[in-house]
Amino acid sequence: MGDRTAAAAFDIATPAELAGLLDRHAYLCDDGLATAGFLALRMGxxxxxxxxxxxxxxxxxxxxxxxxxxxxxxxxxxxxxxASQALYDWDFPRQLLHLRAAEAAGVTDVARLEGELYDRRFLMARPLLQALETAPSVLLVDEIDRADDEFEAFLLEVLSDFTISVPELGTIRAERPPVVVVTSNRTREVHDALKRRCLYHWLEHPSFDREVAIIRRRLPDAAGRLAGQVAHAAQRLRAADLLKPPGVAESLDWTEALVALGVRELDPEIAAVTLGTVLKYREDQERVVAQGLDALLNGG
Incomplete structure (x- = not known):
């Protein structure tokens, strides 16, 4: 990013200021996440x-x-x-059309024609190249734990100097490196080398009060009691022995569905018919129903 960090370039002076800006866009974060995000911007x-x-x-x-x-x-x-799926690919159909058009026009200069075939206009930028050529930009590398070890090593190389080599065109370097966010659900361990290149933060499920605040902020049409009931139920579901405990995304989905149904207070009957918005495995739904929805909604 040249001699300016992202935080300076966007006039963000403190973690608290970043938290406030995120809050304006309905994302409520704690001090730890705000600090990690600010430092990532400040340190590039x-x-x-x-x-x-x-x-x-x-x-x-x-x-x-x-x-x-x-x-x-x-x-x-x-x-x-x-790498090719993440970096770039050549647009072979367009190259072929260009070749046929050149032949029809009687072009006989082979060297010139070959050069034209590998012109930048025929290069299809994939996400990594798009991010390097777009300033400013935010590059989200989502669920890196799902990729193979080889791709992880390749990503580390790209993030080290924000350059990409295209044999036919040369080296492409980011004039202003993107802000990069890498996520992992920890389905496997990511190599230490990649983590060392990054600033690391573990996201916990929110506390009850924070989850209520998130629901109310994202879904202002939800009644206060309903938001509290959904957050309470979600907290209890995460403590249960489920195949896939719900995250905040599912709490929001559940609340949005209840609001769409005109529900202002959650009861066992409506919970039973809307469980599919918060629990995505049949076995989890059956287990929760068997344990009793009254206990889920009202248990201490």
């Missing part, structure tokens, strides 16, 4: 967020992009993801 380092699904890792990157007024460029990781 990627922010590595780890935690269970649904705790707000991806949402932080989205909100950070909104705060900074920068486009969010997302690289969704998955098993088998390779």
């Amino acid at each position: 380092r990627p922010l590595f967020l780890e935690g269970e699904a649904g705790v707000g890792k991806t949402e932080l990157a989205k909100t950070l992009a909104a705060v900074l007024g920068a486009p969010l460029i997302r690289l969704q990781c998955y098993e088998g993801l390779d």
